[in-house]
Amino acid sequence: MDRIAEVLFANEHFYQAFGTGDYQTMESLWAKGVPVTCIHPGHGPLMQRKEIMKSWKLILQGESASGLQCKGEEVMIHGDLAWVICYESLQGGYLIATNLFIQQNGEWKIMHHQAGPTSGRPSENEEISGEIN
Amino acid sequence: MDRIAEVLFANEHFYQAFGTGDYQTMESLWAKGVPVTCIHPGHGPLMQRKEIMKSWKLILQGESASGLQCKGEEVMIHGDLAWVICYESLQGGYLIATNLFIQQNGEWKIMHHQAGPTSGRPSENEEISGEIN
Numbered sequence: 001m002d003r004i005a006e007v008l009f010a011n012e013h014f015y016q017a018f019g020t021g022d023y024q025t026m027e028s029l030w031a032k033g034v035p036v037t038c039i040h041p042g043h044g045p046l047m048q049r050k051e052i053m054k055s056w057k058l059i060l061q062g063e064s065a066s067g068l069q070c071k072g073e074e075v076m077i078h079g080d081l082a083w084v085i086c087y088e089s090l091q092g093g094y095l096i097a098t099n100l101f102i103q104q105n106g107e108w109k110i111m112h113h114q115a116g117p118t119s120g121r122p123s124e125n126e127e128i129s130g131e132i133n
Numbered sequence: 134m135d136r137i138a139e140v141l142f143a144n145e146h147f148y149q150a151f152g153t154g155d156y157q158t159m160e161s162l163w164a165k166g167v168p169v170t171c172i173h174p175g176h177g178p179l180m181q182r183k184e185i186m187k188s189w190k191l192i193l194q195g196e197s198a199s200g201l202q203c204k205g206e207e208v209m210i211h212g213d214l215a216w217v218i219c220y221e222s223l224q225g226g227y228l229i230a231t232n233l234f235i236q237q238n239g240e241w242k243i244m245h246h247q248a249g250p251t252s253g254r255p256s257e258n259e260e261i262s263g264e265i266n
Contacts (some may be wrong), residue, residue, distance in 0.1 A: 032184045035209045037218055039229055044219045044253020047207055074180055076168045076244075076251065081214050083233065085170055085247060096172055098231055098247045111209075112216060114231045116249025120177020 004075045007082045010108035011099055015070035015088070021060040027053055031102050031109035039114040041095055067091065072122025082108065087122040094118055137208045143241035144232055148203035148221070154193040160186055161168045164235050164242035172247040174228055200224065205255025214243060220255045227251055 001009065010029070017025035023124075028050065030036055038052040039045050040059070046052045059065055073086040080103040088095040096118035103107040134142065150158035163169055163182065171185040172178050173192070179185045192198055204227075206219040213236040215243070221228040229251035234241040 030220075034211070035211065037207070037216075039218065039231065039249075039251075042250055042252055044230075044251055045207065045220075045229060074170070074178065076170065078167070078214060078235065078244075079212065081211060083170075085172065085180075085245075096176075096178065096247075098172065098245065100233070102211065112218075112231065114229075114247050114249070116172075116247070117175055118172075118177055119175055 003082075007075050007077060007084060007101055007108050008073055010101055010110075011073060011075075011084045011086065014099065015068065018060070018088075019068040021066065023057055023060045026056050026060060027092055027108055031104055031111050033104075034102060036110070036112060037112045039116075040113050041117060044110055052053060065090075068102060081111075087118070087120070088115055089122075094121060096120060134212055136215075140210060140217060140234055140241050141206055142210050143234055143243075144203060144206060144208075144219065147232065147243060148201065151193070151198055151221075152201040153250045156190055159189050159193060162243055164237055164244050165221065166237075167235060167244060169243070170245045172249075174248050174250060198223070212237045214244075220251070220253070221248055222255075227254060229253060 012030050036049050036052055037047055040064055046055055062082045069089045071087040071089050073084055076083050082101045086097055088097055095115045097115035099110055100112035102111050147162050168184050170178055170180055179188055202222045204220040204222050206217055209216050215234045217232045219230055221230055228248045230248040233245035235244050
């Protein structure tokens with residue numbers, strides 16, 4: 001698997017956990033031993049792993065994220081860091097998100113997530129992904 | 134200047150250009166030779182430097198960003214990459230932003246910016262910044 005595919009796989013894993021309410025997988029996908037940060041739509045930032053996990057537990061217990069899917073992913077890679085920009089497809093609309101990943105022990109783990117409202121829509125044909133070394 | 138101060142300086146420089154409509158400085162603050170991405174509040178992603186610069190030209194020509202300031206910055210550093218989470222203080226409200234930086238020739242340049250609405254407010258006392266190496 002090339003590095004872009006690896007990052008896309010990690011990102012897909014994140015949205016699978018998100019859309020199916022799988023807290024245990026969500027927890028395992030966030031990086032350990034490094035700063036992690038999270039900005040949920042309309043909220044202030046969460047700066048501590050414990051607070052971030054608490055927020056996911058609440059979100060994943062609810063119905064609001066049920067069936068959420070990721071669309072129109074774009075991947076950028078620089079060394080052991082990568083970021084993905086993607087749409088989050090929900091009942092009745094889209095959000096736009098940035099997910100920042102770090103490679104730890106061969107796996108891409110999330111360090112930062114920000115999602116917010118958007119009037120944009122994923123394009124089926126456009127995919128621009130780049131690797132920087 | 135330590136590395137956290139360097140990143141804060143670059144972030145402050147970005148918001149100074151933003152709040153005073155200084156397009157030339159804004160253009161110089163975005164990284165060259167690497168992928169850059171930008172998500173303005175409520176919009177879809179911009180994936181090309183040319184498109185990003187065009188958007189800033191339009192934004193900085195208008196009145197909407199006049200006097201915009203940055204508040205409650207939090208800095209995370211990993212090697213030659215850093216990200217800042219901060220509030221953008223506008224007439225009548227706040228936005229919340231992620232700014233991703235890369236160190237190029239000793240200067241921190243922007244690779245990615247996402248801003249969106251928030252119900253959060255900057256805390257005057259809280260500042261948690263970390264460096265990962």
